[in-house]
Amino acid sequence: MYRSFREIIELLDSQGKLVRLTKPVNPRFEMPALMKTLEDEAKAFIFENVQGSDYKAVGGLFTSMGRFGLIFNEDGNEDFTYEQAGQRVVNGIANPIPYNQVDSGPILENVLTGSDIDLNSLPAPTFFELDTGPFLTAAVGIFRKPNGEINVGFYRCLITDSQHLLINASGLSDLRKAYVWHKENNKEMKVAMVLGAPPALLMAAASKTPDDVSELDVAGGINGDSIDVIMGPDSGLPIPVDCEMAFETVVDLDNMVENTLGEFGAQYGTEHAPMCKVTSMLQRNDAMFYTLMAGRAKEHNTLGYLTVYGITKGLEQKIREAYTNVTNLAVHFDTKIGPLMHLVIAIKKSSDNEPARMIKELFEMNMGFFNLAWMAKRIIIVDDDVDPNDMDDVEWATWTRMGRSEKLHAFQDFVTWEVDRAALPDGTSARVGIDATKDMDYADDLVKPIIPNEEEVKLKDYI
Numbered sequence: 001m002y003r004s005f006r007e008i009i010e011l012l013d014s015q016g017k018l019v020r021l022t023k024p025v026n027p028r029f030e031m032p033a034l035m036k037t038l039e040d041e042a043k044a045f046i047f048e049n050v051q052g053s054d055y056k057a058v059g060g061l062f063t064s065m066g067r068f069g070l071i072f073n074e075d076g077n078e079d080f081t082y083e084q085a086g087q088r089v090v091n092g093i094a095n096p097i098p099y100n101q102v103d104s105g106p107i108l109e110n111v112l113t114g115s116d117i118d119l120n121s122l123p124a125p126t127f128f129e130l131d132t133g134p135f136l137t138a139a140v141g142i143f144r145k146p147n148g149e150i151n152v153g154f155y156r157c158l159i160t161d162s163q164h165l166l167i168n169a170s171g172l173s174d175l176r177k178a179y180v181w182h183k184e185n186n187k188e189m190k191v192a193m194v195l196g197a198p199p200a201l202l203m204a205a206a207s208k209t210p211d212d213v214s215e216l217d218v219a220g221g222i223n224g225d226s227i228d229v230i231m232g233p234d235s236g237l238p239i240p241v242d243c244e245m246a247f248e249t250v251v252d253l254d255n256m257v258e259n260t261l262g263e264f265g266a267q268y269g270t271e272h273a274p275m276c277k278v279t280s281m282l283q284r285n286d287a288m289f290y291t292l293m294a295g296r297a298k299e300h301n302t303l304g305y306l307t308v309y310g311i312t313k314g315l316e317q318k319i320r321e322a323y324t325n326v327t328n329l330a331v332h333f334d335t336k337i338g339p340l341m342h343l344v345i346a347i348k349k350s351s352d353n354e355p356a357r358m359i360k361e362l363f364e365m366n367m368g369f370f371n372l373a374w375m376a377k378r379i380i381i382v383d384d385d386v387d388p389n390d391m392d393d394v395e396w397a398t399w400t401r402m403g404r405s406e407k408l409h410a411f412q413d414f415v416t417w418e419v420d421r422a423a424l425p426d427g428t429s430a431r432v433g434i435d436a437t438k439d440m441d442y443a444d445d446l447v448k449p450i451i452p453n454e455e456e457v458k459l460k461d462y463i
Helices: 005-014 030-040 065-072 082-094 174-184 199-205 215-223 298-322 354-363 391-401 440-446
Strands: 018-021 044-047 056-059 110-113 140-144 150-154 157-161 164-167 189-195 228-231 238-240 245-262 268-283 288-290 326-332 341-347 376-383 408-415 428-436
Touching (some): 005 018, 005 044, 030 298, 065 082, 082 199, 140 174, 150 174, 150 199, 157 245, 164 189, 174 245, 189 238, 199 215, 199 298, 298 326, 298 341, 354 376, 354 408, 354 428, 391 428
Parallel strands (some): 018 044, 056 288, 341 376, 376 428
Antiparallel strands (some): 140 150, 140 189, 157 164, 164 268, 189 245, 408 428
């Protein structure tokens, strides 16, 4: 079974996890301040009285991995893990179910065109003091790639006036590639931006999907049933029938505009995006505006973790195949340590030179379209008595087993991911490697105190 976007909201409401805010709220700064507080308390929310708007604004639905259980668990509990969510996506990619075209649905209940379109009437927040303006942060963009396949991804959008959006696309995204192709081939490009999409499509849109597989079909595979769509009246693009609202746009690739938003790594990101004319606005009756808290926020990051799930699983497999001395490893993607990954590897080493060699080789490891250093900021090598998943344990090893300065390795001039805002103007930034293993000559002096069979002794058995 699976639940729709609205069913998730109703379930959270019935469980007492949905806060309704009825007092007037200013969408500029005041609303985001409340959104952040609510997210910290793991509360979903509905703003029912946003100044300047007749729409309700909803968010905070997926503030933890457990919340994905609301989609799939029959009893609506939050017993769901990162591994389960990631495997749902992996299975959806391996077993896609094509979307199903229908003739009607809730999204066609209201079709606005011309002067009836007013993006300024949306309760879109302005999040941070240096943001360019109000952004759509929870919209998924649907477009046709040059190979003809339908693509769906998360793309932040700045509202510039009543009928225009900027649709941003990161450097390696399929949308950026499509922008380049349409520009070079002088082809018209259309994008449909969708708010309140089916939850499985949100999961699929956040993932990395092969070029010949559509995220719409992956969402069908995640659900075990096809996604019903109508074909947009202006764009001809497939739009889920039960989404809250959709904006069909024509992209002006000759008009690129700078815009800034606070990003998930708790830094500002400035991008250039094309001006897009909204030609139609589709919405169901009583449509709600779905919004994600920008910056270093729970719901944003929870969906973002699905982006790197497949990458991390592939990386783990590649490392284990390359190094037989690896006993355990963990990839840490947590915005409290920045937007890039931190890799911790436990080994049984046979010489003190091994960690340094591994660190250099790992940063240079070919991941297909980039080297590992492109998205890994730090690599830490530890002994096999340290748990790579426990960063407290890793920090302890770092500062108790690093007696020589040679065990700290600094690298410069690595080409980096654009979300690494510390990068120099040439697009490079530093990387760090740490050998936190015991020196073999002093291994007996650095033994970690342990209680034998500690995990087998349970307090409840003695009370």
